Amino acid sequence: MNPTVILLLHCPDRQGIIADITKFVTDNRGNIVYLDQYVDRIEGRFFMRIEWELDGFLIPREKIKDYIRTLFGARYSLEFNIYFSDVKPRMAIFVSRQSHCLYDLLARYEAGEWAVDIPCIISNHEDLRPIAERFGIPYHVWSINKDHSNKAEVEAAEMELLQKENITFCVLARYMQVLSDDLIAAYPHHIINIHHSFLPAFIGADPYKQAFDRGVKIIGATSHYVTAELDAGPIIEQDVVRITHKDTPDSLKLKGRDLEKIVLSRAVTKHIERKVLTYKNKTIIFN
Amino acid sequence: MNPTVILLLHCPDRQGIIADITKFVTDNRGNIVYLDQYVDRIEGRFFMRIEWELDGFLIPREKIKDYIRTLFGARYSLEFNIYFSDVKPRMAIFVSRQSHCLYDLLARYEAGEWAVDIPCIISNHEDLRPIAERFGIPYHVWSINKDHSNKAEVEAAEMELLQKENITFCVLARYMQVLSDDLIAAYPHHIINIHHSFLPAFIGADPYKQAFDRGVKIIGATSHYVTAELDAGPIIEQDVVRITHKDTPDSLKLKGRDLEKIVLSRAVTKHIERKVLTYKNKTIIFN
């Protein structure tokens, strides 16, 4: 497959922008292979994902960003990012003790479903090291004390590793720790979490117990970008499963695991494919 | 179809109760046509729905309740209710201005899906009177002032009507008023409401706007029994539908309407069929 340029952008909605952008690509002999756009009429904002082949495109790869900034940046008050399909994102996985999400991520990775590199797995427990080793991925453990006294230190070490490995985004695969604001700020809307409830219901600890106590008839899972406020970041994907009065907190956990891993992996897929835009704490998901 | 006795019961779980109850029915020549039971092992509580034919049953219809109370009441600390399939529940519908739930209820009623009588529709607005008239059901309007100054008076009139019509349960079909504690107390776990969100998310006013603002990817509807605490009663039925970033508060309302009417009607069906037991703010739904 030919390498492609992926342009993700948003700006105040103005007539002519689609014509302008597509004309720019085709005039420079770019073969468009994907185009989707969306206008938020309430916010008056335009969102677009466009992808074209690099081969034959007249503007050299390293200058495309400049051209777009120059031609459209000020004119449309454009906010945008450029990606190349042959430059894989680099993903770090954070885990604690439960393995179901980790296996789901690694099995897809190994099966070649994703154009991604996974140079490290980070944990606060040794439990899942054997899984990491089977897949040949370095596994780093930093234990956080119960009183959180060494949390700053641990996160500093983690940040150093993330930078050393050129990590572009993080996945919290049932990582049972709250990240500090500094770490979150270093990866704005680039840390993906899975919360085991249908947010905004059952924020915080032990949502299956909360769901059981409330007597709901459906449980859910939510994958979202992490922000400073707990479980309140932009939602990428959700799904649900029906339960009955016969379910116990334990059976909810088992049913929930299947939701968690599928919902998390769907969100990671969208992120890897550069099909997510965030704006005002919401996501636009291209398909 | 032969008339049947329906016995709904719950009590502390003890070995032998199923054998005892089924033996009582069969010894008295009752032909069992339905039996379902459930043990809540966390609460240590036993729940059962059993139904048998009246024809040929040795105990006269009017004495069955006494026999059960005498034989099992104290022995098992039984809480129970007896219903006869040939005695239809009598249902009052409360509406405001939106017609979709009302039409769904009345269309099923007219099509003969439900063994129920609907002697009255109550509203705080005139809007839906023509619909009630088409189905030949008396429509009663009591307007509640904006300052709620006449609310007690209105509810007193409504209570009088409910009693006069021997209403056994009420359905709030998008009735946009909060009931007083007195009215709720008169029909404990016998007033069914439809809330247009996936409870406990988005309690209170305008849940579609709340869902839109939060950027969820799925919306829901919840049917529950009304209790004194707003939107906090035992949940009977829930369902959801997938949405996207393209949905607006208006399109959510339209998608939600289909959920609301189906979820409400499913809950009403279960109630009419006497397949719902409530215990500690949860429901056991037999099927």
Added chain:
Amino acid sequence: MNPTVILLLHCPDRQGIIADITKFVTDNRGNIVYLDQYVDRIEGRFFMRIEWELDGFLIPREKIKDYIRTLFGARYSLEFNIYFSDVKPRMAIFVSRQSHCLYDLLARYEAGEWAVDIPCIISNHEDLRPIAERFGIPYHVWSINKDHSNKAEVEAAEMELLQKENITFCVLARYMQVLSDDLIAAYPHHIINIHHSFLPAFIGADPYKQAFDRGVKIIGATSHYVTAELDAGPIIEQDVVRITHKDTPDSLKLKGRDLEKIVLSRAVTKHIERKVLTYKNKTIIFN
């Protein structure tokens, strides 16, 4: 709301077409309020729905079609249709004896959900006349003999009515008759049927009985455009509901009714909004 022009088109995929079409609209001062497109890379075909405000558009309403044909028709081998939002489609409903789909359609119509006119309901039975009368819609009955000896005659009368009423599309709301090829040919991809199964499973008669006999765990409903081959036309919408071994053919029918009416109404909504394109026996559904 300002009236709009809706342009639905498809053609062989060629670079530049989006730029060309959007430029045409904006150059002529049309304010674009909706744009969605899709490229089928397997077929090499481009599909587009674009909608812009009539007010201020420089080309007079009655000449827009000509301009598009002249400017783009031959150049892009364009197949297209033009609609105006202030010209409502005219819908005929065909029913037999079951009322649930009819009520769902009429309740939406009355609630103002749809920009559509419904000048007639056609049936082979008298049963649903009272419903039509309540909504003030003329109800026409033509009985088809059991040996179908008068079928040609009946369909001729129906065709005459459809033409007299300027019907633009038909909805078979559980109409239990197979239409002749002539009637289908008069409304190519403009007759919407609801089939009470998850097509292509359980084609033909009594799909709930077929589903029961096969022991499936989920049942479905399918709304599709009618073509000459039975239950084989382009699918517009499908949905499913979970069942268990406890369901009987009768309970499947009841559960299925809710699916049927919702799935049919969703398909009708898409059709009324001119958001469906058909190509090679499939649908493109814009949203």
Added chain:
Amino acid sequence: MNPTVILLLHCPDRQGIIADITKFVTDNRGNIVYLDQYVDRIEGRFFMRIEWELDGFLIPREKIKDYIRTLFGARYSLEFNIYFSDVKPRMAIFVSRQSHCLYDLLARYEAGEWAVDIPCIISNHEDLRPIAERFGIPYHVWSINKDHSNKAEVEAAEMELLQKENITFCVLARYMQVLSDDLIAAYPHHIINIHHSFLPAFIGADPYKQAFDRGVKIIGATSHYVTAELDAGPIIEQDVVRITHKDTPDSLKLKGRDLEKIVLSRAVTKHIERKVLTYKNKTIIFN
């Protein structure tokens, strides 16, 4: 947890059977921890799953089967099976080249979700050997020639292994071979397959391509017991996922993988928990 006896039975429906069976258990001081029953009124057949603690039960473990046969066998024309919760079923997995179902099964096994032993994985390809080795499970490869000339020989070797390992049931985790009637007959309703469609739609080869060609809006997966007729055995579990016109055969495969693994694992869970009864090519699934 105390070991339990699990009794799965069915017989012609007769009054008194529940009372009789539960009385037998409680009279012999068995503490019932699970009871569910179902009457198929169309077939006139009674189905039951009852589970009680072994500790304190008066009848010795090895004689329970005899007692039940003697006491109820002829009297009720009972068909039944006895299981002990401390005797794990032994499961063989058959795979070809795709890993997603295998990973899902093994990850659950390793996480301790299932009371099962997995002594062998059988394949016609070497591809997945590394996965088996990571989990420490012997991996056996027998290639079947393209002309199937050695199929009988291969299956004889497989049968020998299955017997040697005391395998009680087999799971075809996307095993792309049709089993011979002999192998199927050796494990009647004890070979679980996953078919990547919503059966009975799209039987046979390449169901995603069939689904794409038909233009369906939902795809599914079906787990069923293997019988002599292809894809026609008793269905244990099904699930579906919504698709659009934008999906290609390739994207359907990816979406389908998630369905396949979850649906297969749910079916395996039910089988391991001895919660499935089969009767006349259908399943009763206790929950």
